[in-house]
Amino acid sequence: MEISPLFWVAFNAFVLALLLLDLLVFNRNAHVVRMREALGWSVFWIILSLSFNALVYRWLGKQAAMEFLTGYLIEKSLSVDNLFVFLLIFSYFKVPPQYQHKILFWGIIGALVLRAAFILIGAALLAKFHFLLYFLGAFLVYTGVKMAASAGEPEIDPDSNPVVKFLGRHLPITSRLHEGKFFVRQDGLRYATPLFVVLVMVETTDVVFAADSIPAILAVSRDTFIVYTSNVFALLGLRALYFALEGLMRLFHYLHYGLSLILIFIGGKLLVSEIYHVSMGLSLGIVGLILAGSVGLSLLFPKKPEEETFPRTSRE
DSSP states (O other), X not given: OOOOHHHHHHHXXXXXXXXXXXXXXXXXXXXXXXXXXXXXXXXXXXXXXXXXXXXXXXXXXXXXXXXXXXXXXXXXXXXXXXXXHHXXXXXXXXXXXXXXXXHHHHHHHHHHHHHHHHXXXXXXXXXXXXXXXXXXXXXXXXXXXXXXXXXXXXXXXXGGOHHHXXXXXXXXXXXXXXXXXXXXXXXXXEEEOHHHHHHHHHHHHHHHHHHHHHHHHHHHOOOHHHHHHHHHHHXXXXXXXXXXXXXXXXXXXXXXXXXXXXXXXXXXXXXXXXXXXXXXXXXXXXXXXXHHHHHHHHHHSOOOGGGOOOOOBTTO
């Protein structure tokens, strides 16, 4: 089924309306997002995503619906690592909790635009050059192995971030937060605030993570519509998921290894695609089993207090 341009416009208008409703109505005033509120929004975004998946099943059939659900699960699970890095960034810059929602909101707006560009370029390249599938598969296997070897301890070093360095050289930055504003005017000059630097860090971090998640979803489906919409729905619930899991992310210490296994599985599936076809139903089952297993193991075998370490930063 060919997706009409009108539907693309309607879908993006719907997403924009949801984001504006979130920013201008439900979160108009800066506040600390409590667990109950975060869990409520998380449930809302998950139900909305599954409802859209049901519409995909009705419009495009069972195969497309399974591709959407698999892509959504992969993106959602990979975003947990992303959320952990966001937590480190906020801790590094000492961002007050009431301003974190605003940063994540605008960070996700930027992520939607950047990922849409990545998806369109990636899908076009794969459609024209079939052999790139094998490079994509090898890249995912390499990324999975590298992720497992890192033991879930990403380094956060804003001082080495080239974009942050550029901002420091070419943009005057204040030392105060100025009530959550990104820019302020002082003595007739326009200054950026530390919150803008944090926003840039969040955006550049997401670009790095997109280098893993976008190829993973393109390996599941080369339908631009499926890849784009599954990415969008996973990103829409990212803010709520962050606040819901902020205090629990350290508990799921085996999830990191589960994510690496998923990337290795998806990459291996591509590498053997000409020899053996793995059905989408089996792929979905394996992804779900790995996620459930890694979370279950984390709960059954929690880290001992002396094993818990905080990822390194450049200020240590």
